[in-house]
Amino acid sequence: MSGVILDKVVKRYGAVEVVHAIDLTVEPQEFVVLVGPSGCGKSTTLRMIAGLEEISDGTVEIDGRVVNRVAPKDRDVAMVFQNYALYPHLNVADNIAFGLRIRRTPKAEVLASIEEVAGILGLTEYLDRRPADLSGGQRQRVAMGRAIVRHPKVFLFDEPLSNLDAKLRTQMRAEIKRLHKRLGVTSVYVTHDQVEAMTLADRIVVMQDGHIEQIGTPMDLFLNPVNTFVAGFIGSPPMNQIEAIVEGGADAPRATFAGQSIALPKLDELSSRVGEKVTIGIRPEHAKIEPAGADAISVELDLVETLGSEALLHTTLAGNPFIIKAETGGDVEHLNQVTQFWAGPETIKVFDGKTGRAFGHPATSYQGGS
Amino acid sequence: MNMNLYSRGDKTFVWLNMFLVTLFTLSTLYPFIYIAAVSFSSGFAASSGKVVLTPINATMAAYNYVMNEPQFWISYRNTFIYTIGGTIMSLLFIIPGAYALSRPQLYGRRFWNLMVAFTMWFNAGLIPFFLNMRDLGLLDSYFGIIIGFAVNGFNLILLRNFFENIPQSFEEAARMDGANEFQVLWKVYLPLSKPAIATVALFCIVSRWNGFFWAMVLLKDDDKVPLQVWLRFIISELQDDEEFSSTLVDAAYSFETVSAAIIVCSIIPVLLVYPFLQKYFNKGILLGGVKE
């Protein structure tokens, strides 16, 4: 099995640089998800691995071989496209077999491969159909079938679920995960949807403006975002961010904002920052409404969104929106009365007010959610 | 919408509009009916201007005359040669050319496209084109007519635009599947572009079938001229040809019925492909906006 190594990879269009010297190592059999807002360079990076975009600078290695000037077809990678790119004039079987036939695979082998892949993906009864006669989920499966039939070294996925409705997306997500478990092929997956990234990835790569912001396991990113961007991108709803001023010393650091104050985790870096501006981050899951301790923060409740077992409390704190995720316990009435919350110092993240970089990496235990 | 919901003013407007459209349509249709009627009329009736809507003294005499005229069959055959040969030749040039021009990875793509577009803005004119054909030894030859008009900027750009609008991911998927450019074009883009190619082919067929000016200029040999050139000869030259008129005085056909009969024979193939044309030209004209 084979990995992918990106070494200072740059993409330029004329004078405009859209991907800036990216370093990334994808381990064999690993499932890595590139996530970020549109225009962050994630698709371009994927397409450079595929060979669909030229690499302006740096090197891409697949399975120990530098592939910068190797044609896509000779890289032994397969790709699932956002719009699936299923050939409308061919039926499912011929779509799956297209790559094998182009490579002049013996007939018997082609037929066996089609059958095998169709079996894995549950497409056996649809082999004669044209793409136009398939549902969105089935088309998605055919697109994957076309990729796995060639037994490539690496799978590349370019936003493969974004054309599906929410329910199918959840379903196909699980299916991709199961398929990866079964086949164990190194995979690089691009999406703008952080939920997809969290659920699918062994490791997530968060990108912005052609840079990698952070690489880590989903839990890592959730608990220890390196900066405000990652904090605001990962998690649903994302981390609340409040601008505040540091007070107190290294023993009992606090942050004040709009006449309120909250205890911060004991971080070495904070001692030298007294009086400076910081951004504090509190995950909606970490904001507790009961019992309200002594260190409670008052908020103004605007709206309660009930999701069932949980509810999102949309509140205003110091003029900014602040979201609290609370358990309903089967009754939302009491949530309408909420006026304050508290958060344990160990769950609070502190970011530099100017650069947005996170201070320290305190060992936090996960307490949020339910 | 339901007519019953209309006000009286709207109803008047709708009917008046219908009437005007009918009038325009009939004025388009009438000349064709008239020509058909003339072609089936007797020579005397036609020459004395009695035919209005239906054949007078109906006869097949004009058609008999035409069918027995060897030149009719020669030029009819030639028209088929030019139409089929020319269309195939055009497609052989245009399809791969348009595909190459549509690929973003083509180095110097702007330059190549400009090279095509420039020929649509600036034309050397009749004389240099003619002298060039002469210098190339393509006067009076089937091949000259077929090759000399093979590429047409409009058709090339029409097809290029269509190819450009096919999502690039089809090409990319095929390339990752191991297809080379010829395979991508042949196995993926051609099947996806059937309507566009049909449109271009039909445009070629019609312009070849109807083409007369250059055939008239470049061909001197009667054995090589297409139908339109011969038809023009009949209409403009024989009209005042006394010998032709005098031999026809007592015949069941006249100059008018004979030319009408040739016109009918020449229009019929166009009418046969017209339904296909109509199916595609709406799309063809608007190919710029076509999305799969």
Added chain:
Amino acid sequence: MPDETRFQRVLFVLRRDWQLYLMLAPTVIWLLLFLYKPMYGLQIAFKDYSIFRGIAASPWVGLEHFHTLFGSDQFVRAVKNTVIISAFSLLFGFPVPILLALMFNEILHKTFKKTAQTIVYLPHFISSVIIAGIVITAFSPSVGIINYLISWLGFEPIYFLTKPEWFRPIFIGTGIWQEAGFSSIVYLAAIAGVSPTLYESAVVDGASRWQMMWKITLPSIMTTIIIMLIIRIGNLLEVSFEMIILLYQPATFETADVVNTWIYRQGLQGGQYDLAAAAGLFNAVVAFVLVIAANSLSKRYSRTSLW
């Protein structure tokens, strides 16, 4: 790759995309051979061209042919006729397809609409020889339907095609008859793009169909109309001279002879290649300037270049 020269770059691209260049080659060679080589041949406009010497060896004569051209009454008349015929074709021919499209749009009966469209598109696909044949027959003094009507009304028949004053109306009318239907397709497509909700809200507001046609449909397709107008202005000098060759006769040269028919007679029939090529060059340069002007106009107006 970073440190590669332009030459290395070209070499790499050629090796990677050689198949694309192979596909492009026939078209490029054809263009060079059949359209660009004649542009090289245009130099005979400045030469005393002799068939025996060939293009390159014929002696230069500078602007002599242009002096001859503009000293020739016939050529100046042809230029004048070209401008007049073009201008009137535009003036009368341009609005008809728009009106036709608006009218088609108001027809509710689907089959009727489709049939009518099928019929009015047809003449576009008929050869100019046949159209000319029909026109000649229709306007003929002895057999034509037009003169039949005139005599029925008690007037003397007119031999239209020998009368200079009748040539332009007949030619322009023929052009409209042949092309108006087909040209309406563009406008019909634009109309099809108008959001139906505009009409629905107008109906709710109590607008009549007449009002909707003028206040919704027409303004909605204004951009298309202006772009088409610009294109037409760009092609102003493209008089369909094939049709003129088929319809005119010496008696009507006075009003019918345009630059291209003049070139045809002088050059292709009369063998004065150099003089005729000079006239062609003049025509092509003026047309080129018009096209470029139209394109920049359209860029400014619609922010979309025409090509």
